[in-house]
Amino acid sequence: MKTITVLPGDGIGPEVTTSAVRVLRALFEKSGRDVQFIEKKIGGAAIDTFGTPLPQETIDQCHNSDAILLGAVGGPKWNAQSMNVRPEQGLLGIRKTMGLFANLRPVEAFDTLIDSSPIKRSFVEHVNFVIVRELTGGLYFGRPSERRGAHHEQVVDTLSYSKNEIERVVEKAFQLAMKRNKKLTSIDKANVLESSRMWRELVNQIAERYPEVTVSHQLVDSAAMQLITNPAQFDVLVTENMFGDILSDEASVITGSLGMMPSASLRSDKVGLYEPAHGSAPDIAGQGIANPLATILSAALLLRYSLDMDQEAAQIEKAVRNVLSQGYHTCDLQMEQPNNHIVNTAEITDLVINAV
Amino acid sequence: MKTITVLPGDGIGPEVTTSAVRVLRALFEKSGRDVQFIEKKIGGAAIDTFGTPLPQETIDQCHNSDAILLGAVGGPKWNAQSMNVRPEQGLLGIRKTMGLFANLRPVEAFDTLIDSSPIKRSFVEHVNFVIVRELTGGLYFGRPSERRGAHHEQVVDTLSYSKNEIERVVEKAFQLAMKRNKKLTSIDKANVLESSRMWRELVNQIAERYPEVTVSHQLVDSAAMQLITNPAQFDVLVTENMFGDILSDEASVITGSLGMMPSASLRSDKVGLYEPAHGSAPDIAGQGIANPLATILSAALLLRYSLDMDQEAAQIEKAVRNVLSQGYHTCDLQMEQPNNHIVNTAEITDLVINAV
Numbered sequence: 001m002k003t004i005t006v007l008p009g010d011g012i013g014p015e016v017t018t019s020a021v022r023v024l025r026a027l028f029e030k031s032g033r034d035v036q037f038i039e040k041k042i043g044g045a046a047i048d049t050f051g052t053p054l055p056q057e058t059i060d061q062c063h064n065s066d067a068i069l070l071g072a073v074g075g076p077k078w079n080a081q082s083m084n085v086r087p088e089q090g091l092l093g094i095r096k097t098m099g100l101f102a103n104l105r106p107v108e109a110f111d112t113l114i115d116s117s118p119i120k121r122s123f124v125e126h127v128n129f130v131i132v133r134e135l136t137g138g139l140y141f142g143r144p145s146e147r148r149g150a151h152h153e154q155v156v157d158t159l160s161y162s163k164n165e166i167e168r169v170v171e172k173a174f175q176l177a178m179k180r181n182k183k184l185t186s187i188d189k190a191n192v193l194e195s196s197r198m199w200r201e202l203v204n205q206i207a208e209r210y211p212e213v214t215v216s217h218q219l220v221d222s223a224a225m226q227l228i229t230n231p232a233q234f235d236v237l238v239t240e241n242m243f244g245d246i247l248s249d250e251a252s253v254i255t256g257s258l259g260m261m262p263s264a265s266l267r268s269d270k271v272g273l274y275e276p277a278h279g280s281a282p283d284i285a286g287q288g289i290a291n292p293l294a295t296i297l298s299a300a301l302l303l304r305y306s307l308d309m310d311q312e313a314a315q316i317e318k319a320v321r322n323v324l325s326q327g328y329h330t331c332d333l334q335m336e337q338p339n340n341h342i343v344n345t346a347e348i349t350d351l352v353i354n355a356v
Numbered sequence: 357m358k359t360i361t362v363l364p365g366d367g368i369g370p371e372v373t374t375s376a377v378r379v380l381r382a383l384f385e386k387s388g389r390d391v392q393f394i395e396k397k398i399g400g401a402a403i404d405t406f407g408t409p410l411p412q413e414t415i416d417q418c419h420n421s422d423a424i425l426l427g428a429v430g431g432p433k434w435n436a437q438s439m440n441v442r443p444e445q446g447l448l449g450i451r452k453t454m455g456l457f458a459n460l461r462p463v464e465a466f467d468t469l470i471d472s473s474p475i476k477r478s479f480v481e482h483v484n485f486v487i488v489r490e491l492t493g494g495l496y497f498g499r500p501s502e503r504r505g506a507h508h509e510q511v512v513d514t515l516s517y518s519k520n521e522i523e524r525v526v527e528k529a530f531q532l533a534m535k536r537n538k539k540l541t542s543i544d545k546a547n548v549l550e551s552s553r554m555w556r557e558l559v560n561q562i563a564e565r566y567p568e569v570t571v572s573h574q575l576v577d578s579a580a581m582q583l584i585t586n587p588a589q590f591d592v593l594v595t596e597n598m599f600g601d602i603l604s605d606e607a608s609v610i611t612g613s614l615g616m617m618p619s620a621s622l623r624s625d626k627v628g629l630y631e632p633a634h635g636s637a638p639d640i641a642g643q644g645i646a647n648p649l650a651t652i653l654s655a656a657l658l659l660r661y662s663l664d665m666d667q668e669a670a671q672i673e674k675a676v677r678n679v680l681s682q683g684y685h686t687c688d689l690q691m692e693q694p695n696n697h698i699v700n701t702a703e704i705t706d707l708v709i710n711a712v
């Protein structure tokens with residue numbers, strides 16, 4: 001029996017994970033797979049109960065799982081609290097503890113959303129790429145990260161990488177490129193940062209083992225521009241943690257909305273953590289109107305990468321496209337087509353389940 | 357007599373600065389102002405002559421100037437060289453030596469360029485904001501920045517700020533907001549970085565002295581998205597060095613092209629350095645076809661901020677708009693209008709001078 005740990009987290013997290021679990025259950029029933037779901041707390045919800053954003057029992061349960069499905073963490077409720085206990089630490093902590101070093105975010109335009117997107121149809125129509133973001137190193141994990149001086153007049157964060165940390169995620173990106181269009185773009189700031197120069201050298205070294213893959217390098221500032229002016233050039237993008245954080249949120253404008261962007265956080269075996277790219281949206285939490293599609297699409301990635309259920313993964317992705325093309329969507333999305341129906345979280349989930 | 361130091365640099369740098377100097381000379385002649393131009397080397401050009409990207413004579417000359425006009429630095433020619441001598445160090449070095457801590461990049465759509473831009477007209481039409489980027493601190497200047505370990509298996513860059521470094525640039529942004537629409541958006545990653553938490557605290561402290569200014573905070577990942585989905589919300593953006601680097605290049609898609617984006621690097625007195633946001637474009641260097649408008653618009657900022665010639669600055673900006681609206685442009689820009697003429701660097705410069 002396989003085990004999926006569900007970490008609903010905060011805000012709309014519980015609503016969107018509930019939706020995705022319903023879709024998964026329906027598929028497991030149909031295919032006769034025996035999978036158990038176990039729910040644990042993370043983020044603000046865990047702070048409220050255990051005083052820590054990542055309780056030991058959550059860690060233990062994740063280590064005994066085949067996959068983890070996460071909602072979102074954080075919210076204004078916990079912002080004012082002591083800076084030593086923040087919901088985001090739960091998310092950063094579980095990624096680190098589980099060694100999930102490669103965060104994949106597929107970027108593809110949804111036809112029915114293009115007309116209301118800020119970008120013109122001709123620029124995004126045939127876009128289909130994946131961002132591979134290093135997830136457990138760099139500035140978001142570097143030590144020291146502290147204030148200094150008698151009056152705390154200095155502050156320091158540290159961007160640190162080992163060769164191995166860079167190599168394993170770049171390797172993963174090359175493997176992915178081999179299964180796709182054999183084009184890899186590495187993003188760095190090698191004209192300024194030493195870490196980027198090492199990154200670029202290692203990419204070039206690993207490239208020698210993948211002669212079929214066309215490799216190019218872009219500076220992060222230029223890449224932030226080209227993601228909008230010429231997104232069709234990309235197949236697989238690979239970059240360090242913070243650049244990946246910024247660029248993948250930016251790239252969500254191509255999918256039509258951050259509410260449509262799934263993610264998979266992987267390591268070398270099949271265990272992975274799957275979560276929507278969006279946050280906890282505390283302003284609409286608890287109203288039953290959140291868009292669960294990014295989480296449902298993350299569940300599809302879970303089937304593909306952790307459970308070898310490629311076919312079922314594709315079924316979910318197709319079902320989501322079908323439901324959208326019929327004009328159904330939650331209130332966060334805008335659609336410029338005549339037969340256009342706003343539905344709530346439960347309704348759109350039902351529609352996806354029926355379409356599977 | 358006022359002195360402007362011209363640092364043409366590399367690639368198309370000499371061509372675009374020549375254009376901007378011609379425009380400035382024409383204006384000084386008209387207004388009877390006595391201004392001398394002195395040219396010095398920087399970047400790759402300085403490496404070729406002096407073996408260093410920032411020779412002492414260049415530094416000395418800049419310290420004796422009222423303003424500096426810079427083209428661009430860098431190119432493949434110097435990439436292969438020892439990592440201790442890179443053209444970019446000239447640029448980073450002159451900003452640091454001169455203490456030019458506040459980089460302003462105005463973002464405004466050019467009407468005739470909107471239709472060929474990737475973003476839909478309705479999203480950018482009324483956009484008008486300024487990005488204030490901290491320019492002499494943070495990750496691009498932090499020490500240590502080095503490889504470590506017996507086999508150089510570790511690499512470290514350091515993001516470091518003092519309170520004073522943050523306060524002075526935030527103060528500048530507030531002053532700018534007071535002269536504009538009194539709206540300030542500060543960008544950070546306060547949910548993860550200690551430096552961002554200090555940044556946010558200091559913004560909130562300074563905000564108390566500017567009760568008229570509406571202040572909001574955005575996380576950098578979210579801001580990278582909102583720059584495209586809702587750019588009209590912004591008036592003044594303020595952020596640290598690297599976030600500003602990435603976001604301002606991204607924002608150039610709003611202006612229609614990086615080839616249209618000027619910048620001013622300022623400190624507390626009137627001395628400033630003015631340069632286009634684009635790079636040295638080595639692929640088209642020396643052909644006389646480069647787009648000089650970002651540099652000409654930077655010259656307008658020079659008049660405004662360093663020489664108190666507001667009226668003349670506005671004349672240049674208006675002249676550039678006029679020339680574009682008549683359908684004239686260099687080959688890097690696309691225009692979707694019938695009376696559309698591709699001209700070269702010298703021709704578009706003549707057109708601007710005639711329109712002033």
Ligand SMILES: CC(C)[C@H](C(=O)O)[C@@H](O)C(=O)O
Nearest residue numbers: 088091092245277547548577
């Ligand atoms: C919440 C935050 C720590 C997180 C990150 O930056 O990694 C989020 O923005 C993401 O991209 O998953």
Ligand SMILES: CC(C)[C@H](C(=O)O)[C@@H](O)C(=O)O
Nearest residue numbers: 191192221444447448601633
């Ligand atoms: C060339 C490089 C060092 C520079 C920077 O990142 O500051 C450039 O990208 C810029 O934005 O002016």
